[in-house]
Amino acid sequence: MLRHLHKFPGLLAVLLVSALALSGSVLSLLPALDRAGAVAASGAQISVADLAGRIAVDYPGVEQIRRTASGKVIAFYFENGRPAAVVVDPVSGQPLSEYAPSGFERWVTNLHRSLFLGDGGRIVAGGGALAMLVLALSGLQMTARRMGGWRHLFDRARGTGAQRLHVQFGRLAFAGLVLSSVTALYMSLATFELIPDGMSKPLAPPTEVNGGKPLPVDQIAALQGIDLDQLRELTFPYEGDATDVYAIKAATGEGVIDQATGRMLAWQDHGIARQVHELIYMLHTGQGLWWLGLMLGLSALSVPVMGATGAVVWWTRRRARPGIAGNCAAQAADTVILVGSEGGSTWGFARTLHEALTAAGHKVHTAPMDSLLTSYSAAERMFLLTATYGDGAAPATAGSFLKRLEAVRTSPAFPVAILGFGDRQFPKFCQFTQDVEEALAGKGWASLMPLETIDRQSAQEFARWGEALSRAMGEDLALVHTAVRPQSHTLTLISRSDYGSEVQAPTSVFRFAVPESSLAARLMGRAWPRFAAGDLVGILPPDSILPRYYSLASSTRDGFIEICVRKHPGGLCSSHLHGLQPGDTIEAFVKANPGFRPARGSRPVVLIGAGTGVGPLAGFIRANSAGRPMHLYFGGRNPFSDFLYRREIDGWLKDRRLTSLTTAFSRVKGGTYVQDRLRKDADHLRAMIADGAQIMVCGGREMAAGVMGALAEVLAPAGLTPIALKAQGRYVEDVY
Template identity: 70%
Template structure:
């Protein structure tokens, strides 16, 4: 619900709020410019009578005196029958400059307030302020959830570059945007008299005035009691019209003063509503608080960035999910399918299941596991298809499923079946799906059928599970899944470096030329995407139904795509790659991996890898052009055979992109492993971690487990663990 509350106003109002924000940012500059050029007087030193007397002496044809919140005093007068206006020094009454209204300011003001559409535009601007408030509040709540709670809301943002920009700009601007939105809504409601505000009627002109000779304006006691700082406007009587009176507007009220006697003929104090309105107006426009106006203007500049990144994130999510036809609303469905997917492949299986059930006459709703609702009024069953990400954790579309499940007080009567998707080469095969199954059982959800798993996206295993489901439902159900391959691109092998033959671990560094990113391909979205070290490249070998992913050791700016691959006995993809020669081509696609890359800043980075796991780590070092402190722990078998990147590491040490390297080789004297050196360097590591260092680990599961155990010992004196560092965004793993 929260995501929908954030998404729909954002998509519908993206252009409107961007226009309002940009025009507001431009307007925020004018109060500061006016304040910088204004000649002011200290508070309490000049009265309205003093100022009016000086002005009347210098400009006999004075019509009106205006004092802006900035302190600038403007005089409107007639000279030789023609209107004129000047800015004056209130202390002397002398002209400082001609007053020329800004056409740009007037144009932008009309755009901001009404979009040049009069009342219809004012209503649209008010709705834009409401949309801004909804986006700010819902976005703040979503960020808190994503970061793991309000106490971590200022931690490192995670996700793709677009997501991080969206979150970072939102956190920076949310306070200012909420203030602008609330004050804008108030002013809009006051404009249409929905709430009392700035449209209260002014006192009427008195019916009778003295009509005697005009008193010198500086003698009028009513004006002497008004400090210049409280003056807003003083309008003089028409010349040679003894029946006219002075009109005075101040911070506290409005009134009329007899020009002959100097007596206040009528006075009306501003009520509480008017005072509130003027305060709100000052907070919204910066008039009288120029510094606040500039702050709000800067925060407003974040809105177009968030609008663009928000739309791009939404579009990216849409692309990762297959289009599901006849997707019934959750409240009307008799069958609910919930999907936990990281790369999108599990959504393909969900679509196959959805289509088959729909063809049998069922009303089916398919959605993300994160959309778990407290109730599905007409559902007879629920089917959960859950992939496992990384080290047994929840995939992208199921990050909040467990929390939503725990928040449900009662178990529904409908039965549920869980189908896990994974790869048996990982030790924690389908662990997240297993955790879901156990959590559902603890909450008392009845089981529709036994827990089952699908290895390596096997269409045959999925069809067998469909046959079992068919028996449970008592109807014919055939699941024929045809996997949709991601859009791939042709890569040409430029060069390869071979290692490891002597230690029976043939390993190669492959460097490919990415395809040319032509203008037409970019415009149509078909160009090879940008990538960074730590992202993944998916390669599907001939005869394999499932792509294999390899961590990238290079980024787009390097001009090539580089991976480290060890040849595994019987491995289809690794064998295919090791058979390549320069000039050969492969089909591949990029899968972003934004969770595995160095954070920003200058804090040290501790890189720990073994074997081919060094690939993305050296990619980070290669891109370390700012010479941020980076310390590399590299484990191998024998330095004479599999010291990957030995020459480049020496160069990076020389040019300070790499601060230090520690190597551990298991098949030489001492049989050292990286975790042994981590324990030996405990004191130095603790010092770096106390400085905010980030730890990044890449390699096999056994190595990663050993490193985690060693780090637990190292971190214990600091009352930290790898888990707490991970929650802070300072510990990341890429394991296989």
Template identity: 55%
Template sequence: MIRAFHRWPGLVALVLVTVLALSGAALSVFAAAERLAAPQADAGLSVATLTERIQLVYPGVEQVRRAPSGRITAFWFENGTPGAAVIDPATGQGVASADPNQMERWLTNLHRSLFLGDGGRIAMALGAAAMLVLAISGTLLVARRAGGWRRWFAPLRGPLAGRIHVEIARIAIFGLMVSSLTALWMTASTFDLLPDASDGPAFPAAVSGAVAMPVTDMALLVATPVNELRELSFPYPGDATDVFTLKTDQGTGYLDQGTGEVLGWADLTGLERVSETIYMLHTGQGAAVLGLILGLLALGVPVMGATGVLIWLAGRRARPRIHGNKTAGQAKTILLVGSEGGSTWGFAATLHKALTKAGQSVHVGPMSAFAPDRYANAERIIVLAATYGDGAAPASAKGFLDRLEALGHVPAIPLAVLGFGDRSFPAYCGFAKAVAAAAKAKGWPELLPLDTIERQSPQEFARWGHALGDALGIDLNLAYQPVPAPTRSLMLKSRRDYGSEAQAPAAILRFALPKVSLWHRLTGRGFGRFKAGDLIGIQPEGSPMPRFYSLASGHRDGFIEIVVRKHVGGLCSGQLMALQPGDSVRAFVRHNPAFHPDHSHTPLILIGAGTGIGPLAGFIRANRRQRPIHLFFGMRQRDSDFFYGDDLADWQTEGRLTDLITATSRGKQRRYVQDALRGDALEVTRLIRNGARIMVCGGRDMAAGVTDALADILAPTGLTPAALKAEGRYVEDVY
């Protein structure tokens, strides 16, 4: 629901909100420029002295105004001709024209009314209301995505457009709330929808009849500093019944022109002070720095608008269109989906279709929208949950476990949890298992025991469907048809072969970067933007299932590179190892932001063995800022398996690699990479205590040995690998 409240005002009012934001940002510059250009009065200068100086230069002065920026303007008549000028308070002389800046006036009319009068003002008020809805709903969505208010600035993952959208929102969202709220207040004031804030003094019924008392003898003008002045209006020449009208930061009063006596005074009301504060916040008049800050934050609106559209389009592509999806309050079956790349939504659509065909009413939604209070007619909840990284929640399940933990009591209706994963990863279905364990600990009744689906198997999904049908007492046939990822043809440019001496053939394969459209470059889709550590899916001939390899290059390198070892009976590895320059394969990119180096300058400890060197080599190659990188690399034999040996030497010379420690597991002295870590324990400890981040890539057994070694090394310090993982300082890409 919150996402819908955020999405539709943004899409419908995108142009209007963008015009509001950009014109407001431009106007904030004019307010700041006025503050810088205006001659400022000395702190001790009184209104009486200023007025005397102006009268000496312009005897026919009728009014003196001071803007919130400090700019003083005088208006006069001379020989029947009106005049106006910006005044230097030190001399009373005019120093600049008082005519309004035409560009500022044009932008103001655009910002307020689109040049359409009252109709335009109403339209812009609707734009401000849309911005307010976007800001409030966006605040809730950012908190949800970050995993709670305390994690507001937690590191983000996911597609570039989404990360840019949230990063800007984190900073700009509260400023946009201020701008939109103040805009709505000012619109209400314009249309007299607020109580009358003015409560000025009654015009004096009797005056002395005397005239021409020098302003320097008027006590109130002498006592009022210029920095508190707003406006001083002079009596009409020759009219003994007229008076001086003085407006200051404190209130409004009338002065007898012959005696200087205060004939009436009224302090500003509370509502007037509120209105003036709101005016200051919205325009920056009187608070130029604040105005510039709000204007700068407003510049984020068009960027958030563009990235928001990209997110919406990507979401439409990632989620299948589910026809007949009931609302959460109507459905008897609630189907919640936790997905990172979008594939789990396809299973959800298949299950929704089958249940609907069997006469069930079904609502499908993300796990992040879990809200039991909304499930008024629900009889069961089914969770389809993928796992992200090392057992973490996928993107559409952020906050689910926190909401479950916060529940005073779980729903009385039963729950079924189905996990999706790949057994080659150590945290197989880790998030689904965590959900099932948390639900059990809360006492949530089971509809079915926890079950898992490996590698998106349609057969396993159909088997689980029969079990679900038996539990529901219906005939349920789940015929899931996987939608293949769009692939591109990659041509092999070159290869470097290794491992023949050890009877373990391997190669570094470098493919040409395919032509990529400008749209894909801007959106980061496909081969438009990728980094070392992302995954490339190779579609082998004769198999519907792709095989994934970690990339050893980024799009800026201008090529696609992977490290492959031939496995006995391996379909994909055999086909890749048979490639010769000029041959092609079909492939696609899957982003893996959890295994990217962060952007800090703290040291990196890279640990890999065998073909796990691939992404680590890519990180080193991309280290143009010469961040300290320490590489621990394990191989079988130095003569046959030293991948990137010459490159690593060159990168050390160039300063991209700080230190290289190797270990060989074949030969007279067998030494594994975890042994190399123990041998350099003091330096490893020093680096980690100084904030180093650890990245491990390679086989599952190697990764487990590295974890054990680091646990022993860090034991005296009180640190543990688990604690480092929780801080995001220890990440793995293992197989």
């Protein structure tokens, strides 16, 4: 739902909102320029009478004195029958410069307020302000979800160049855009009298004017009681008309003054509604708060950038969605396939299923999960194929599926089969798929076959699911899926460090150069993205389009791409990597792994890894320039053969990036494993966990299981369990 709420106003209103934002940015400069040209009264207590008296001496034909929000004083007068205006010194009343309204300012103001279309344009501009508010609020919520929750809102932005720019500008500009749009909506509603603006009714003409000889303006008692900084506008009586009056508008109200007696004939205070209106006007325009105007102007400048990058992100996602040939209308189809996809790969599997069912004589309708209808009149079965995004969230095309499902009041007559896609290396593998299954079961939807999951886009697992589907439907369906080769980049090997050959576990640390990319490639999402230790690099072995994933031991800041790889007998990718020499190249891409990160803050982190599992942990330590407490438990076979990162670890201990090191080697006399070391350090571990420590485990499944069992024993006296810590985000794993 949020994606649609954000996408459609953005795509439809991008030009309108950009025009309003750019014109608003120009207008935001005016208060600062006005302030720069104003002369301060330097703390002097000057009354309106004092200033008016000085101006009247130099300009006998003065008609009006106006004080702007910046403090600039302008005198309007007639000279030789022609109107003129001058900016004056508020203390001396002496002229500073001629004053002429800016035609450019009027032009930009009319563009910003009404698009040169009168009241119709004002309505459209109000709609633009509403669109901006919707975009800002929905965008912030989407960003929080993408970053893994509100507490991670200001973490480093990830994704393509366009995605990162969109998020970064959005976070920086959010407060300014919300303030601008809310105040603009208020002013639009007030313009059309849909809400009160507090404007006073004109004062009735006074009936008790003295009509005697006018007093000099500097002797008018009512004006002597008003400070200059309260003045908005003073209009002089018409010369020669003894029955005319002074009209004054001040910060607190407005009134009329007898020119002969100097007495206030009538006064009207500004009510609360008027004060609110003036405050909102000031907040929207920056008039009187020039620094706020500049901040709002900078926020507004982000709107065209976000509009352009948002369009690029939308187009990139749309392009990733493959076309479905022979796609029947929803109400004519006997089979419905709904797809939840983030990057586009799930659509490929959906197309394979669609083509197989069509070839078997079925009428098939394939669409995003977000397009779920309340009924399908001809449907006999439904398939839900969905990935999971980030930390168990819905993917891009299924964001509103569960909400749409709630609107379906009756269970359909047809059964449903659910197939999940994910990567078992992620903590919440196919979590959204499970959420969908629970929601369908809760509404009583019948199941065609049990939920199944596909790990790492395995064509073999998909084919086996197809065999089970054939038995469930009583038809012969062959699901032969050919995966599309992922978009990759060429990485050049810089160096390698070899370990483990003496213990029959050849392991190497490979370091590759970060590929250079043009600005255009970054914006279009075709550049090598930003990455962090703990993310995954997908490597495509020669003559294969199925990637193998390895945890990164470096981040963008390090300036290189580093992984630890053990050579496995018969391993296609590991054997290829171990055959590389500096200067050789591979094809690879990055896959974010946001669930495996040290939590923000300064609390201790306990890092537990064995073998190549130390890779991402080494990356976390390398990035720990602030000296946060980090304690590493490392397991290997022999300290003289496979002690990975030994030299670097010694340096990190010295510069306090690493607080402590505990090792366990299994193929030495009295050999131990990391879980043994954890039990031995039980008291220390419990103390750190009581202090809020986070535990991070990386390595093989057997090692991870042993570590969890040991920690369960360690934590039991404190009434805690690894499962409880997991629920708090304080126990995270990267297991393979």
